[in-house]
Amino acid sequence: MPLEEPVRVVRRLTSRGYNAEREAVTLLADAPDSDAAVDTVVDAAPDDVLTITTTLVHDTLDDPDRTAPGQPDADEADIDEADAGGAAVASASDSAADTASSGGADSIANPESAVPDAVETKGGVADGIEAFERRVDETLHDLAIGNDVTGQSTGTGEYDEFVTVFRDRYERLSKKLRGRVNHRPTNALESMPGGSDAAIVGMVDDIRSTKSGHWIVDLEDTNGTFPALIMKDREWSSVVDELLMDEVIAVEGSLSNDGGILFADSVHFPDVPRTYRPSTADRHVQAALISDVHVGSQEFEAEAWSVFADWLHTEEAEHVEYLLVGGDMVEGVGVYPNQDEELDIVDIYEQYEQFAEYLKEIPGDMEVVMIPGNHDAVRLAEPQPGFDEELRDIMSAHDAHITGNPSTVNVEGVDILMYHGVSIDEMVAELPDDKASYDRPHDAMAQLLKKRHVAPQYGGHMRIAPEEKDYLVIDDVPDVFHTGHVHKLGVGEYHNVRLINSGCWQAQTEFQKSVNIQPDVATAPILDLDTLDVTVRTFR
Structure with missing residues (x-):
């Protein structure tokens, strides 16, 4: 039996809110007009029935007093089209195939050459396909x-609101860095003697190169701005390539003799702990x-x-x-x-x-x-x-x-x-x-x-x-x-x-x-x- 008809029956039943036994799906799919057969059986189902049984299908379709199912009218056909999302129901040869898994991220085989093991719904499955009933315990869902x-x-785009959001960014990300370096505010660095070990946590305000090919990174905190110098001959100097404006980093090093710049020995990101x-x-x-x-x-x-x-x-x-x-x-x-x-x-x-x-x-x-x-x-x-x-x-x-x-x-x-x-x-x-x-x-x-x-x-x-x-x-x-x-x-x-x-x-x-x-x-x-x-x- 072609796969399309059982799939069509299953979808039509689920769209009406019903599950179905496997043999019941088979009987409906074998009917001369499966859509009309589904509608007839559903209309005949008692109000408290949620699963279409084989007995119900036999009793309904074999009842000589019932009018034989006819062709669906245009409106019913339109409903089928909408239920399928405007696309034809996929045949067996169009369904997903077996996994080819390697390294956790591989594509599966070409779906055009594969046949699925089952077509499922919450209830019955089509005949000719391995029986499967989807059983999901929705009480276990936790989201x-x-x-x-x-x-x-609440933002209206005012200047002060931008100041607030960037200040909030700095405060929250700087907390992730202060425990890793002996941080000093920019105004405190300015008063420290030259040659002192120092560290600053700041938002990248500017990045520029010197004539000698070194890099100066201006770091801004809530008190002001202070420059850090990254020497090009440091093994880790390529970290400059990763820096973006407005991100928050920490720099450790020592102050110049005049105390006006921080010679960087290391750069830290907020990062994910290893x-x-x-x-x-x-x-x-x-x-x-x-x-x-x-x-x-x-x-x-x-x-x-x-x-x-x-x-x-x-x-x-x-x-x-x-x-x-x-x-x-x-x-x-x-x-x-x-x-x-x-x-x-x-x-x-x-x-x-x-x-x-x-x-x-x-x-x-x-x-x-x-x-x-x-x-x-x-x-x-x-x-x-x-x-x-x-x-x-x-x-x-x-x-x-x-x-x-x-x-x-x-x-x-x-x-x-x-x-x-x-x-x-x-x-x-x-x-x-x-x-x-x-x-x-x-x-x-x-x-x-x-x-x-x-x-x-x-x-x-x-x-x-x-x-x-x-x-x-x-x-x-x-x-x-x-x-x-x-x-x-x-x-x-x-x-x-x-x-x-x-x-x-x-x-x-x-x-x-x-x-x-x-x-x-x-x-x-x-x-x-x-x-x-x-x-x-x-x-x-």
Whole structure:
């Protein structure tokens, strides 16, 4: 029996709120008109029935007093189209394949040559496919959100508010450094005798080279500014290449004879302690991490999304109980010049409505968390509040948890820092290729952890909204750091923190062609929350 019909029956039943026994699915799929047969059986089901049984199907379809099921009318056909998210139901040959796992980050085999072991729903499965029943104990789900600016935003853009947010950044990050160096304020350094050992914790105010090729770094604290000299012949002098304006660092060294400059012996970042050990879940449970769906774009990979959704309904994915979406659910409107020429859906609300339809394809027992990105209908300046009530109502499927960008999501004891990732552009532009590149986005993510801030440099690509505190500071070390934005897959580790940039669901755009960016499309890193191991699934 072709796989499409059992899948269609299963989806139609779940859309009506019913589970089904395996043989019941088989009987319905074998009916001359399976859609009409499903509707007839559902209409005949008693009000207290949640599972369609084989007996109920036999009694209903074999009843000579009942009118034989006819063809569905046009409205019913339209409903089927909407339930499938506007894309055809994937056949067996289009479904996800076995994992080829190596180093925790490998793609799976070509889905076009693979057949899944099972098609699943909460209840029955289709005949001809290995029996599987998804059993998720939703009482075990444990999810909490922190550092969310949604509903807390007070900034109006006044100058004093920018002073407040940068002062808050300095105070919080300097605390992470003061225990490691014998810090003195800038005004105290000015009164110390020449040749004294000294250290300063400050925000990088300026970086400039001398005629001799040395580097002077001006460091600012709440009392003033003081220069530090990094000699070019020091083995560690290349650290200058990693410095960004506005980040907070500590410099240790000795004062010049006249006391007017600090000769640097070492530079320290707030960083993640090397002794850090991540937390893990107490049971085997998984989360799918995705981002940059871009519904509404002509390049949105609708068929690949449906393959992904189908895979989530298989036995291989039975432990995937969380879906974390890292921003850019839709393509947006007016994000860049002439964008309307590349849109498949030109109305922003219709884009979100279509995204909501695709979201309905995933299992109903999954917990969904979403943050916005720079293409979404929220302010561009970070931190970005979560979506407004109108958009939340549109995307109400699965009762998704909608939070701000960035936010820390605790999933069964595992802290996952979710950040869309616009600042990765800044990192790639400012840092050497071996420290940050689009081909290895996890390297840039490691730099952000090292600086303990998701957007350390103000200006350039970054737009920062002043708030009462700096929501972009990484106060607590996360167990997992999840980003998107650059449409490239990256999986790595930094000081025992798992790094995941999850690729995208949009094929190469004209802009990407112009800058020679090859996106990693239809990738879904699957995170084992009990071990923090990652398997990358590809559905294209």
